[in-house]
Amino acid sequence: MRLLVSTLLLLTALAAPAAAEPTPLPTGTDVDYQLGGPAYVPDNVGIVVRDRTETPAPGAYNVCYVNGFQTQPDARRFWRKHRDLVLRDGRGRPVEDEAWGEWLLDIRTPAKRAQLARVVGRWTAGCARDGFDAVEYDNLDSYVRSRGLVTGRQATAYARLLTARAHDSGLAAGQKNRAGWDGRRAGFDFAVAEECGRYDECAAYTDVYGDQVLVVEYRARDFDKTCTGYGDRLAVVLRDRDLTPDGVRRFC
Template identity: 35%
Template structure:
């Protein structure tokens, strides 16, 4: 069994213990549907920048607590309305920083959702996770990870496991969950 540590790498969450460490200038627009969560300005990630220090401390916490891997969420700000002029190059540099920092601490890395940069990031991440790639017709984009011998995990939310046949055929590890993640639905495809 492997245990994965969740980190929102691209957003500020008001309820986290380190929320007070983020400079106001790094906080952008709210994420759609998440009123207490704001996009981060990821353009400055030098080793001494506040964002680099905060994320490194989070990754260190994962290692200290005995996790095996880190899942980085919200690492696709450049394709969202963040309030900052983020570019694809900014996002690549930031995502690579996160992966390199975790690897330097002996942790595996999980790339979550940044489908437009899969080809550029497959060498930096050990596995991938997508939410609702079946619903949005994105699962085929993960063949780069599968061809590299890296696992792909897929979470669908709803009431039907109709996506399972396609996931199984594509060697994707799909699971149906309830949107509330409250254990009311948990149906692995295989």
């Protein structure tokens, strides 16, 4: 009987379909960063980034935005039900990224990282079911805003769990910001660099990922600078900071 059970388990494992290999970012095309809401996709754009709650753009390589390290401002009801997974200060108050009104997630212990990876993993699997090709996990660098409560090592350990979830779903995984860090060691396949021209960080990403870097600039002079230095190799877009559907949109 024990041998029969072992054989059945082995056959089940062999029959389970393997996840598809993630598809790399296409090159020689432009990117549009549409987190503020879906918009018309120009013919020159082959890569579109949209929120996980939106529908992928037909005919494009679609990147699903997931806030993996902080909460979305409109999701506080959900996180109040999971209050033990929200980072809190010594007085029990949620630690907040004040610029965006987002609470930081508590990734300090292996148990909490595993719980959070299950939550974010479900969102990631949803991206794959909806037809996205990749996922970008935002706020990888939130530990620098944690008032010293979270370390970079803890962020890296959690990132490994998220990239594994992405790959299990057949999606490429995108590192968001944290210039100068080799995210490939945590399983990332490409990078999304905000304002790397403004802060002279673009080379820090291309040194790691080559042409697998998407660049978003929010000021015209930074956009012009980035286009001059990297526009022949990378997809670079100028957007308004609120990323509104009818807002600023320029390509190199």
